[in-house]
Amino acid sequence: MKTRTTTQLVPHTIDGKTRLVPANVETPAPPRDWDHIVLTGVTGIAALVLAASVVWSTASIGDLLARAVIEPAAYGAAIVFDLAWIACMAVEWLARYDEDRARLPRRAGTVALIVAMLAIGAHGKITGFWEIGIVGALVSALAKGLWTVVLRHQTPPLDDLTRAWIRGELADAGAGLALIPVRRQLQRAQAQVDAERAALADPDQSGQSADDPDTDPQPTAKGPMTVKDAVRTAKDSGITDPDAVLRYVHKVADANAKPETVARYLRLAG
Known part of the structure; x- marks a missing residue:
């Protein structure tokens, strides 16, 4: 019988401790394919x-x-x-x-x-x-x-049932791959929506400008509406003059509303 030399891991014990170490082992050679x-x-x-x-x-x-x-x-x-x-x-x-x-x-x-x-x-x-x-x-x-x-x-050679099973597996894998760019597109679209909402959101509901240089707190006199709602109401009522809109805001919303805040809301109201 023909044999061949192969390297295999064999147990080797020293002082009671056994390790697997590589060693050359003679094994039967398989028949030629x-x-x-x-x-x-x-x-x-x-x-x-x-x-x-x-x-x-x-x-x-x-x-x-x-x-x-x-x-x-x-x-x-x-x-x-x-x-x-x-x-x-x-x-x-x-x-x-x-x-x-x-x-x-x-x-x-x-x-x-x-x-x-x-x-x-x-x-x-x-x-x-x-x-x-x-x-x-x-x-x-x-x-x-x-x-x-x-x-x-x-x-x-594959029978029809096996082919159908393979097609199902490939379809599942293909669906997973197809969802990757779809999820990326959805994430990009959602990020754009969130950025748009953040850009159009109120800096604060009291109408106080976020970059107000005044450091001392000022007394406020809030009405039933926010500054943004008051500006929109004035605009819908036909008031377009910025000074008139500011006076209306001071009257019904916030007596301390800043002109630049009202002007910004007026521009957004278009």
Whole structure:
């Protein structure tokens, strides 16, 4: 039986005190996982085929576009044809547990592949070698087909109930993520409302200015209304002259109301 040396924590006792210390231990070697080895090899082959396909299609489509634009722009645009269906294939893999979500990137990838193949075939036709154009287009089809086989092999089969359960879990997680920006927006809106209310709130209900330079307390003669209510009542009654409004406030609200306080309330009453 084959063995291998591994480092494990083993108990070791000195003077009656036991500690776990690392030590080299001979353990049976597991059998070689040929399935994993074969899958790794197939994935490597698929990567090589994909790289060759990208190089060929970029060169072919780039030469086609270079007849109308400069070469850097032509080859930069040419690589987009392959990157489009490769990206769609990657998204399809990410959505492998949800068939409904995987359907759109699968169809989009197929469309992008067909467009790339038509562009490669058009290059072959224009250059007079339509056979090469057809063969070159098949290279991209083979690359995508091989990757589809590899990805489908690694996609675990799930029954309908399990898929529905997974969709429910993803929906709950998605709802939690969606609430994060909503809560932030609500907090910003509430902060604006609070700031607006604070800006329009009475400095004090007696009408005494918060920045009153007088330090000695003054006697007050309050009426049945606050300064703000008195100003609003005067305004609603058609009194617009600041001096007249001030006299009205002194009469019905606060005999010590400051002119600047009354003027501020008068401006707010608009």
